[in-house]
């Protein structure tokens with residue numbers, strides 16, 4: 001039995017701050033987190049938690065730090081690690097010019113595994129412990145990813161891309177092979193350790209109605225698996241869907257008619273949706289991934305967070321690497337704030353850190369295991385360094401309350417703020433050590 005007591009300032013969320021401002025979070029400036037065998041036993045004020053600590057339990061002190069649940073990235077593409085920052089295109093041209101050529105290499109397990117290892121190292125050094133992840137069309141890409149995630153004990157959700165039209169022949173499957181390959185991967189990976197499978201059509205333009213129907217069949221045959229795709233990211237894409245599916249009422253309908261909506265269905269972007277689409281997402285329990293750095297980078301548009309809130313659709317944050325420009329959820333929060341500013345809305349830092357933790361867990365239907373420090377939750381947590389840079393330390397010294405501290409942290413923070421990342425109660429990343437290793 002391994003147990004440790006972590007001492008330091010501690011913050012976690014109990015609900016969406018938009019719904020219940022006061023009771024939505026718990027903050028302890030002198031806090032403690034008791035972890036045993038990878039699970040949270042207790043979290044709260046240090047003097048209260050200490051009464052529950054067995055004699056001889058090792059104590060880890062975290063000075064000038066804030067402990068939070070590990071960040072959750074609800075939409076990201078691991079195979080696009082090598083094309084982050086590709087210049088000059090909007091969505092459809094960007095896919096053709098940069099994404100498809102790089103994804104072609106992932107039929108080779110060794111290549112896929114090497115990229116998966118680099119990708120997971122980036123997640124950890126940015127404070128992320130769980131993600132919903134695109135593979136490529138190749139089953140090998142998923143095997144490599146889950147092998148790499150299992151080696152690090154990470155809770156990850158991923159799947160093979162389904163794509164049978166409007167893409168280069170070298171990246172296309174067909175409805176039958178997509179069904180067969182996905183099925184094999186589900187049987188091999190879903191529920192194995194901390195892995196979960198997501199049926200992953202890239203988006204409606206690259207899947208025929210027959211292929212979307214095959215995706216629906218998988219969801220019916222394997223309750224508990226996920227559906228992960230893109231929707232309404234770019235105006236040209238939305239018009240294209242209208243041409244490709246002339247009989248549907250709107251974009252969401254192309255997925256709805258295939259049986260793809262449900263509590264474990266996550267749609268990335270959701271920028272240009274009608275009220276009818278928001279209503280249908282809410283009534284079927286679908287979640288939305290808000291990917292602000294990506295939406296700005298590709299010039300796609302501004303995610304209407306207030307609409308999602310008005311209709312009661314759960315939202316998480318996505319980095320959407322490689323259209324997104326940072327692995328850091330802190331920088332993603334910073335971009336999310338600016339995207340809301342451009343719409344005349346002021347995103348509260350309480351809300352944005354909720355989105356990065358418990359909100360993400362809710363979108364992924366993982367609230368029972370992740371998202372905060374309630375007893376019994378899996379002990380994935382991040383130690384944020386409040387003195388990571390001279391500017392941050394100086395600016396934070398002028399903050400008068402938690403609200404200001406969080407806002408400054410997300411405005412000035414990045415991967416340098418991730419002092420440590422702990423997975424199932426074990427140290428998985430240590431920034432200081434990485435620095436020493438790099439300079440050795």
Ligand SMILES: [Zn+2]
Pocket residue numbers: 075076077230268320
């Ligand atoms: Zn994406």
